[in-house]
Amino acid sequence: MPLVGTKEMFARANKEGYAVGAFNVNDMEIVQGIVDAAKEEKAPLILQVSAGARKYARQGYLIHLVQAAIEDSGLPIVLHLDHGEDFEICKACVDGGFSSVMIDASRLPFEENIAETKKVVDYAHSKGVVVEAELGKLAGIEDAVNVTAADAKFTNPDQAVEFVSKTGIDSLAVAIGTSHGAYKFKGEARLDFERLQQIMDKLPKGYPLVLHGASSVPQELVAKCNQYGGKMPGAQGVPEDFLRKAAGMGVAKINIDSDLRLAMTATIREVFSKTPEEFDPRKYLGPARDAIKAVVKNKIKNVLGCSGKA
Ligand code: G3H
Ligand code: 13P
Ligand code: ZN
Numbered sequence: 001m002p003l004v005g006t007k008e009m010f011a012r013a014n015k016e017g018y019a020v021g022a023f024n025v026n027d028m029e030i031v032q033g034i035v036d037a038a039k040e041e042k043a044p045l046i047l048q049v050s051a052g053a054r055k056y057a058r059q060g061y062l063i064h065l066v067q068a069a070i071e072d073s074g075l076p077i078v079l080h081l082d083h084g085e086d087f088e089i090c091k092a093c094v095d096g097g098f099s100s101v102m103i104d105a106s107r108l109p110f111e112e113n114i115a116e117t118k119k120v121v122d123y124a125h126s127k128g129v130v131v132e133a134e135l136g137k138l139a140g141i142e143d144a145v146n147v148t149a150a151d152a153k154f155t156n157p158d159q160a161v162e163f164v165s166k167t168g169i170d171s172l173a174v175a176i177g178t179s180h181g182a183y184k185f186k187g188e189a190r191l192d193f194e195r196l197q198q199i200m201d202k203l204p205k206g207y208p209l210v211l212h213g214a215s216s217v218p219q220e221l222v223a224k225c226n227q228y229g230g231k232m233p234g235a236q237g238v239p240e241d242f243l244r245k246a247a248g249m250g251v252a253k254i255n256i257d258s259d260l261r262l263a264m265t266a267t268i269r270e271v272f273s274k275t276p277e278e279f280d281p282r283k284y285l286g287p288a289r290d291a292i293k294a295v296v297k298n299k300i301k302n303v304l305g306c307s308g309k310a
Contacts, residue, residue, distance in 0.1 A: 003066070003099040004076045005130045006170060009044050010208035010252040018305035019247035022046035022210075023296060024082060024257035026053045029285045030264070031065045033292025039073040041300045041307045046100070046253060048082040051089060059096050075310050080132070082255070090120045094129045102132040102173070110159060117167040125168070132253075135163045136175030138213050157198040164203060171208040171253060174199055178213030182222075182235040182258050191242050193249070200250055208252035215258035216240050216303075218295070221266045228269035235262075243303050254304060263291040 006020075013020050023034045025047050038045040047069070049062050066079045080100040081093040090101045101124055105116040117133040124131045136155035155174040164172055177191040178184065199209065217237025225232055243254060271284040278284065301307050 001070055001074060001076065003070065003079050003097070005099050005128070006046070006078055006080075006132075006208070006253070007130060009046075009076065009078065010171065011206065012309065013044075013252045013306070014206040014208065014250050016309070017248050017250070018309060019211075019243075019251050019254045020044050020046055020306055021296070021299050021304050022048050022078075022080060022082075022253050022255045023260060024048050024050060024053065024255075025062060025065070026057055028065055029289040030260060030292060031062075031069055033260070033289040034296050035069040035073050035075070035077075036289075037293045037296035037300060038075055038310070041297060042075075042310045043300045043304075043306045043308070044076050044310050046078040046080050048080040048102075048255070049093075049098075050082045050257075051085065053082075054089075054093075059092070063097055084120070087116060087119050087123070090131075091123055094124050094127050098129065100130045100132065100170075102134070104134045104173075106134040106137055106173075106175075110163075114163060114166050117163075117169060121168045130170040132171045132173060132210055133163070133167060133169045134173035134175075134210075134212070135160055138175050138179045154192060154195055155199060157195065157202050160199050161202045164207065171210050172199075172203075173210040173212050176211075178211060178238055180213045180258070182215070182217050182232060182237065182262065184213065184215075184217070184238060185236050186234075189236065189239050189242065191238070191246075193245065196246065196249060196251070206250070209250065210253040210255065211243075211246055211251050212255045214238055214243055214246075214254045215256050215262075216243065217258060217262065221259070221262045221295075225262060225266040225269060228266070228273040230265065230269055232262075240303050244305070247304055254299075256299060259295050259299075260292050263295045264288040267291040 083104040084090040103120040105113040
């Protein structure tokens with residue numbers, strides 16, 4: 001089975017009220033941990049590669065790992081560029097065989113974001129590749145104390161409609177209070193679900209929305225990391241209930257990276273701490289892979305709701 005795009009995947013997710021997990025990959029153990037979980041759960045899957053991952057592992061290696069994952073699992077898998085910052089990186093990924101790219105020009109003023117995004121859409125669509133883009137900037141909800149500042153950062157529903165229609169993108173990443181990394185909220189976690197609903201109501205029915213910064217930063221993994229020498233005080237993620245709600249409301253793609261990093265690091269720390277004489281990488285990368293698998297299985301089954309939807 002070849003790589004697939006997101007069109008049918010998102011249409012079905014929307015119709016049946018679940019979300020597809022998009023997990024960041026950087027090496028073989030991460031790919032295998034994710035894919036082993038998705039295979040057991042028979043779940044559709046998006047494997048995404050950031051610019052940093054591309055630089056670290058090199059594009060060709062990641063593409064071949066994902067192709068091996070397709071052969072091994074028989075699953076429909078999307079290979080997606082995460083946060084492509086300009087036309088050049090998006091073009092390199094389209095030309096290299098990715099089935100989906102994200103152009104993230106959200107740092108640019110609105111009209112320039114539209115122009116850069118449209119350029120990517122024209123090229124990617126001419127090659128049969130789908131495009132995600134972002135409007136608004138991810139930030140912690142604590143920044144929303146001042147409403148004007150919040151409006152400047154969170155996705156504006158009217159602009160979302162204009163952005164989608166002028167660019168022709170296939171999915172839109174929205175900013176409603178999530179943020180990247182393991183420190184998402186200083187106090188109580190909050191997301192702007194009202195804004196999410198307004199965006200959905202204004203866009204064509206079933207239009208695919210994407211939620212970045214959706215790791216839930218499981219506290220047992222933070223504790224394990226800290227217990228074995230880590231230093232992550234106050235790490236906090238998006239409560240799983242919020243993610244279930246977003247998936248049920250019609251968010252089609254939910255992005256997770258930090259939880260995988262946390263699972264991997266906590267596990268490796270534990271092995272190092274308990275067996276300091278160990279120096280065979282398989283003895284700590286193997287358990288790290290199992291820990292990633294467990295995190296992804298939980299997401300698929302209990303959060304995203306996409307078990308059995310492959
Ligand atoms: O969007 C952020 C992802 O977690 C990727 O992070 O750029 O460090 O690979 P990265
Ligand atoms: P997390 O840092 O919450 O895992 O977000 C990942 C992400 O949005 C990748 O694009
Ligand atoms: Zn992101």
